[in-house]
Amino acid sequence: MSLWERSRTVAVLTVLLVGGAAAPALADEVEQVRNGGFDGTTDPFWSTAGMPMTLTDGQACVDVPGGTTNRWDVAIGQNDLPLVAGESYRFSFDASGDAGHVVRAIVGLAVSPYDTYVEQSPVLGGLTHYSSTFTAAADTTQGQVAFQLGGSADPWHFCVDNVSLVGGVPPEVYVPDTGPRVRVNQVAYLPSGPKVATVVTDSTTPLPWQLLDSAGRAVARGTSTPRGVDVSSGQNVQTIDFGRYSRAGSGYTVVADGETSRPFDIGAAAYDKLRADALKFYYTQRSGITIDDTLRPGYGRAAGHVDVAPNQGDGKVPCQAGVCDYTLDVRGGWYDAGDHGKYVVNGGITTWEILSEYERSHAVRKVSLAIPESGNRTPDILDEARWELNFLLSMQVPAGKPLAGMVHHKIHDQAWTGLPLLPDQDPQPRELHPVSTAATLNLAAVAAQAARVYRPYDPAFAKRALAGARTAYTAAKANPALLAPESDGVGGGAYNDSKVSDEFYWAAAELFLTTGERAYQSDVLASPEHTADVFGSGAFDWASTAAAGRLDLATVPNRLPGLPAVQKSVVKGAEKYLAVAEAQAYGVPYAPNNNSWDWGSNSAVLNNIVVLATGYRLTGRPAFKDAALTGLDYVFGRNALNQSYVTGYGEVSSQNEHSRWYAHQLDPALPHPPAGTLAGGANSSIQDPYAQSKLTGCVGQFCYIDDIQSWSTNEEAINWNAALAWVSGFVADL
Ligand SMILES: [Ca+2]
Ligand SMILES: [Ca+2]
Ligand SMILES: [Ca+2]
Numbered sequence: 001m002s003l004w005e006r007s008r009t010v011a012v013l014t015v016l017l018v019g020g021a022a023a024p025a026l027a028d029e030v031e032q033v034r035n036g037g038f039d040g041t042t043d044p045f046w047s048t049a050g051m052p053m054t055l056t057d058g059q060a061c062v063d064v065p066g067g068t069t070n071r072w073d074v075a076i077g078q079n080d081l082p083l084v085a086g087e088s089y090r091f092s093f094d095a096s097g098d099a100g101h102v103v104r105a106i107v108g109l110a111v112s113p114y115d116t117y118v119e120q121s122p123v124l125g126g127l128t129h130y131s132s133t134f135t136a137a138a139d140t141t142q143g144q145v146a147f148q149l150g151g152s153a154d155p156w157h158f159c160v161d162n163v164s165l166v167g168g169v170p171p172e173v174y175v176p177d178t179g180p181r182v183r184v185n186q187v188a189y190l191p192s193g194p195k196v197a198t199v200v201t202d203s204t205t206p207l208p209w210q211l212l213d214s215a216g217r218a219v220a221r222g223t224s225t226p227r228g229v230d231v232s233s234g235q236n237v238q239t240i241d242f243g244r245y246s247r248a249g250s251g252y253t254v255v256a257d258g259e260t261s262r263p264f265d266i267g268a269a270a271y272d273k274l275r276a277d278a279l280k281f282y283y284t285q286r287s288g289i290t291i292d293d294t295l296r297p298g299y300g301r302a303a304g305h306v307d308v309a310p311n312q313g314d315g316k317v318p319c320q321a322g323v324c325d326y327t328l329d330v331r332g333g334w335y336d337a338g339d340h341g342k343y344v345v346n347g348g349i350t351t352w353e354i355l356s357e358y359e360r361s362h363a364v365r366k367v368s369l370a371i372p373e374s375g376n377r378t379p380d381i382l383d384e385a386r387w388e389l390n391f392l393l394s395m396q397v398p399a400g401k402p403l404a405g406m407v408h409h410k411i412h413d414q415a416w417t418g419l420p421l422l423p424d425q426d427p428q429p430r431e432l433h434p435v436s437t438a439a440t441l442n443l444a445a446v447a448a449q450a451a452r453v454y455r456p457y458d459p460a461f462a463k464r465a466l467a468g469a470r471t472a473y474t475a476a477k478a479n480p481a482l483l484a485p486e487s488d489g490v491g492g493g494a495y496n497d498s499k500v501s502d503e504f505y506w507a508a509a510e511l512f513l514t515t516g517e518r519a520y521q522s523d524v525l526a527s528p529e530h531t532a533d534v535f536g537s538g539a540f541d542w543a544s545t546a547a548a549g550r551l552d553l554a555t556v557p558n559r560l561p562g563l564p565a566v567q568k569s570v571v572k573g574a575e576k577y578l579a580v581a582e583a584q585a586y587g588v589p590y591a592p593n594n595n596s597w598d599w600g601s602n603s604a605v606l607n608n609i610v611v612l613a614t615g616y617r618l619t620g621r622p623a624f625k626d627a628a629l630t631g632l633d634y635v636f637g638r639n640a641l642n643q644s645y646v647t648g649y650g651e652v653s654s655q656n657e658h659s660r661w662y663a664h665q666l667d668p669a670l671p672h673p674p675a676g677t678l679a680g681g682a683n684s685s686i687q688d689p690y691a692q693s694k695l696t697g698c699v700g701q702f703c704y705i706d707d708i709q710s711w712s713t714n715e716e717a718i719n720w721n722a723a724l725a726w727v728s729g730f731v732a733d734l
C-alpha cells in the first residue's frame with residue numbers, strides 16, 4: 001500500500017512480553033495502581049455487570065460468560081489513574097486462564113476518546129507474569145487499566161494478581177535478534193544463477209568460507225571479499241560468492257568467521273510455488289464474497305461488506321456529505337491492505353502489474369490459484385484480476401451525473417477501526433470520496449490494458465472495459481487537475497498525488513497499445529514523460545506511474561514511431577539499477593537518497609527488479625538477470641535483519657503483518673497472513689507509534705519490526721504483492 005499520510009486516533013505503544021520474574025523496582029518508580037495485589041479485597045477494581053470478582057488465594061478471579069462478541073463486552077479494571085505525557089511506564093501483571101483463552105490487557109483513557117496507550121493480548125494458561133513498557137501520550141487523571149475478557153463462545157475462568165503500573169521506568173532498549181552473522185537467501189538460489197552471501201564481521205581482511213551440504217560436508221570453499229561499512233545497514237560486511245557451485249539440493253549452509261548461515265536450497269521449485277502463492281494472496285483479500293475454507297484452509301470467512309449487519313455494506317454507498325447526490329454499488333474488489341478500504345489509485349497499479357505478468361509470461365496462464373473460478377476456460381490470474389477490475393469500473397460516475405466518466409478516488413470507513421476485525425464485522429458507515437484525475441486515469445489505463453488481455457476469453461467484458469477506459473480518459477482530459485487532497489477525513493489512507501502527467505502518459509500508452517489509434521499515439525508522443533528519465537533513485541509505485549506506460553510501450557507489440565528509443569530507455573533504466581546493485585554490499589538494486597528507506601521499500605526493491613528483468617528480456621544480457629536474482633536475495637534473508645520478508649518462505653520470515661483479519665498475533669483463532677504475503681519492509685520514517693517506540697534512531701535496513709501494530713513497516717498490501725508476483729513469475733520462467 002503505502003498510506004503515506006495516515007492518521008490514527010488510537011496510539012498503541014511499546015509492548016514487551018516476558019516470562020519469569022518482574023524486574024527489580026528502581027528508587028524513583030512510583031506505583032499508580034491501588035491494591036494491585038488484592039489484599040483481602042478486590043476494591044477498588046470494578047467488573048462489568050453479571051461477572052462478580054471472587055478472591056481466590058489472594059488473586060481476583062472471575063467466571064467469564066460465554067457468547068459475547070467483542071473483547072470489551074466483559075472486563076475488570078481500575079479507573080482514575082494519573083498519567084503524565086512523555087513519562088515512561090511499566091505495566092505488569094500475573095494472569096492465568098483456561099488454556100487457549102485470551103485476555104486483552106490495556107492501559108488507556110477511561111473516558112472519550114478512549115485512547116489505548118499500551119495493549120497486549122496473551123494466550124493464557126498457567127499463572128504467568130507479563131510486562132510491557134510504554135510512554136504516555138497525554139496528561140490525564142482518568143487513566144485506566146483493564147482486562148478485557150469477551151469474545152469467547154464458551155464460558156471460562158480467569159484470575160489476575162499483582163497488577164502494577166509504575167512511572168519513572170527507563171524505556172526498554174529494543175535489540176533485534178538477527179541470528180548468525182552469515183546472511184543468505186534462505187529460500188533458494190537457482191542452480192544456474194548467481195549465489196552470493198554476506199558475512200557481518202569486524203574483520204577487514206578476507207575470511208575463509210565453506211559451503212556445506214545437508215550432511216555437513218564441505219562442497220565448496222573460498223575467501224570472502226571485504227566491502228567495508230555498508231551505508232544501508234551501518235555494518236562492516238564481506239561478500240561470499242559461491243556461484244560456481246550449481247548442484248541442486250536442500251539444507252545447504254555457508255560457514256564463515258565462526259558462524260553458520262541459516263539453511264537454504266539450491267533449486268527452482270520454491271519459485272514455482274511462490275508464483276502461485278503470491279497470486280493466491282488476492283483471493284483472501286477479496287471483498288464481497290465468502291472465502292471458501294476448502295479452497296483456502298484456515299482462511300474461510302464470511303463475505304465482507306455485502307449489506308449484512310453489522311456491515312453497512314458496499315451495495316449502496318453514498319458520497320461524503322456534499323460530494324454527490326447518488327449512491328453506487330461498489331461491492332467486490334480487494335481490500336487494499338490491512339484495513340477495509342478500497343482505493344482506485346492503488347488498485348490500478350496493482351491490477352496493471354498482475355496483467356503485466358500475464359502479458360509477459362505464458363507459463364503463468366496455466367497456474368491454478370485454487371479460486372472459485374478455477375477450472376473455467378479463463379486463466380486464473382485473469383479471473384483474479386477481474387475481481388478488482390469490476391470494482392474499479394463500478395467507481396466511475398454514471399452518465400447523466402455531474403463529472404460523468406470521472407472516477408471516485410476511494411471508498412472506505414468513516415473512521416478507523418481497531419484490530420482485529422473481520423471484514424463482515426466492520427460496523428462503520430462507508431463513504432465514496434470525491435473523484436480525482438489520478439483515479440480516473442488509473443481506470444483508463446488498466447481498463448484499456450484489460451480490453452486487449454481479456455479479448456480472447458470474454459469479448460463482451462473486453463468491450464465494456466474499453467468503453468470505460470475511453471470515457472474515463474476523455475473525462476480526465478476535461479478535468480485535468482482534480483487532485484485528491486492530502487487529507488479529507490479519517491478512516492483510510494489519503495493516496496494523494498500532486499503530479500498526474502505520469503498518469504496521463506500511462507493511460508494514453510495503454511489506450512494506444514490496445515487500439516493503435518492516432519489520437520492516443522499523439523498524446524503519448526507529446527507527453528513530457530515520454531522522453532523523461534522515469535527510472536529514478538526510488539522506484540515506480542502507485543503515485544509514479546510513468547514507468548508502467550514506458551515498460552508496456554517497450555514490450556507490448558506496437559508501431560509507435562521511435563520505438564527503439566523507448567526500448568533503449570528501459571535498457572538504460574536497467575543499467576542504472578544494475579550499477580546501484582553492484583555498488584551495494586548487500587546487492588540491493590535500491591539506494592534511496594540519504595539512505596532514507598521508503599514506506600513499502602520491499603516493493604521498491606522488487607519494482608526495480610521488474611526493470612532489470614525487462615532489460616534482460618529486451619537484451620538477453622546475463623548481468624541484468626543476475627542482478628535481478630541477487631536483488632531478490634535481499635527479500636529472502638540476505639539482509640541486515642537476517643529474515644525473509646515473505647511469510648512462509650525462509651527459515652525466519654515475517655509472520656505478523658498488519659491486518660485486521662490475518663491477526664493471529666492478537667487473536668489465536670485468526671490465521672497469520674497466508675504463505676506468499678510480502679511485508680512492507682524497512683521504512684526510515686517509522687510513522688507508527690509502535691515502531692517509534694522500538695526503532696527510533698534506526699539505520700536504513702534496520703527500520704523494520706515484525707509486529708502487527710507496526711503499520712508503517714509491516715503492513716501487507718495488494719500493490720506490494722503484485723511486485724512479488726511479477727518477479728516470482730519471472731524467476732519461475734527462468
Ligand atoms: Ca495477591
Ligand atoms: Ca480460471
Ligand atoms: Ca503521479
